[in-house]
Structures are given as structure tokens and as C-alpha cells.
Amino acid sequence: MWKKVRNSKIYVALLGAAILFTVSTQVTKAGYLNPGTSEDPIVTQSYVEKRNEQLKYYIDQKISEMGGTPSSGSQAPAAFQVIEVNKGQIVIGQAGTEMILRSGTAKAIASQSGGLSDLTAGKDLKSEENVPLNHLLLIPRDDGRGLAITWDKTFIMVKGGYEIR
Structure with missing residues (x-):
């Protein structure tokens, strides 16, 4: 019996009408939606x-x-400044301060929360670890992290807040 219904003209006409109704509904719906709404998220x-x-x-x-x-959009970024420090002094950076050891030697001063971020090497410098020359260092928090200078006439490039003790 089902085979007779599937082969009949009525079945084909109903199926065609259902497809036509579905397609026309979708086309009409798409024409009235505003872009960027929850119904039409394309923006x-x-x-x-x-x-x-x-x-x-x-x-x-x-x-x-x-x-x-x-x-303002036209604000110039802060520039590095070169500072000279002597053996025995320490340079403590504030949160977000960047430092580059240009000459001399220094050891990292870390806190209980962690060390200095060596962005060049992609690692964390722990306390008393030697700081490599020309590596960009980032002070992530304002918690006493910085550099202990171990060589006379050491030059450091600094961008951001710092204190020499």
C-alpha cells in the first residue's frame, strides 16, 4: 500500500509543496532580519x-x-633610559618595569611570588641567578624584585618606575 502512495501524483504534489513552502519561508525570513542581532549573527x-x-x-x-x-591614540610610548649603578647597589623595579643589563654583571632579586621574567630566554630568573647581558627583563609585580649589581660601573636600560638603593 505504501508503494502505491509513493508512486501516486498526490504524494509527489504534497512533497513538492512542502519543499517549496520550506524554501520560501527561509528566504522570506532571511530578508527581514537585521545583521548583528541574535537571529542573524553575521555582521x-x-x-x-x-x-x-x-x-x-x-x-x-x-x-x-x-x-x-x-x-589619545597619539601618545608616545615611554622610552628606555640608561642608568649607571655601582657594585653593591640594587635596582628595584615597579610592576611593569622593563630592564636590560647592557654592561657589567648583576644577580636577580626575586620575591616569594617568583623571579624576574627573562623575555628573551623565555624563562624565570630566580634569586641570586646571574642576569645575562642584553636580555629584556620584566618585573611583573611591585614586590621588591630587581637587580643586585656585582660590578663597578654597570649600565642598565630601564623603562618604567625603579628605585636605586
Whole structure:
């Protein structure tokens, strides 16, 4: 009996009508959706740029409320400064300070939270470990990390806050 129904003209007509209804519903639905909504998550470049501008305005507004200055986009990055330190002195960096030992010798001063981040070698320098020349070091936290100088007239390039003791 099922075979007779499948071969009949009524079955073919109903199947065709169902397919046509499904396709036309999807085409109609796609034409009325706005890009970027939850129904149609595909977005355009102008939509993304508009959202980025709104986000930048929101962040600048929050910074202004906290008493800071909003980002200007044309602000020059901080430059390295060269400092000269002598044997026995220590250089303690603040959080985010970058240091490069240019000449002389120094040992790392670590804290209980960890050592100095040697970004050039991709490792952590522990306390009393020799600092290699010309390696970029990062002080991750403001917890007393820095360099103990072991050679007279040692030159260090520093970007960020530091203290010489």
C-alpha cells in the first residue's frame, strides 16, 4: 500500500509543496532580519567599527570618572633610559618595569611570588641567578624584585618606575 502512495501524483504534489513552502519561508525570513542581532549573527565591518567606537567612548568616560586622562591614540610610548649603578647597589623595579643589563654583571632579586621574567630566554630568573647581558627583563609585580649589581660601573636600560638603593 505504501508503494502505491509513493508512486501516486498526490504524494509527489504534497512533497513538492512542502519543499517549496520550506524554501520560501527561509528566504522570506532571511530578508527581514537585521545583521548583528541574535537571529542573524553575521555582521558587517561598519557594525564592528561602530561598536568599537562605542566601546572606546565608554572606556574613556570611565577613565575620566576615575580621575585619569583618556587615551589619545597619539601618545608616545615611554622610552628606555640608561642608568649607571655601582657594585653593591640594587635596582628595584615597579610592576611593569622593563630592564636590560647592557654592561657589567648583576644577580636577580626575586620575591616569594617568583623571579624576574627573562623575555628573551623565555624563562624565570630566580634569586641570586646571574642576569645575562642584553636580555629584556620584566618585573611583573611591585614586590621588591630587581637587580643586585656585582660590578663597578654597570649600565642598565630601564623603562618604567625603579628605585636605586
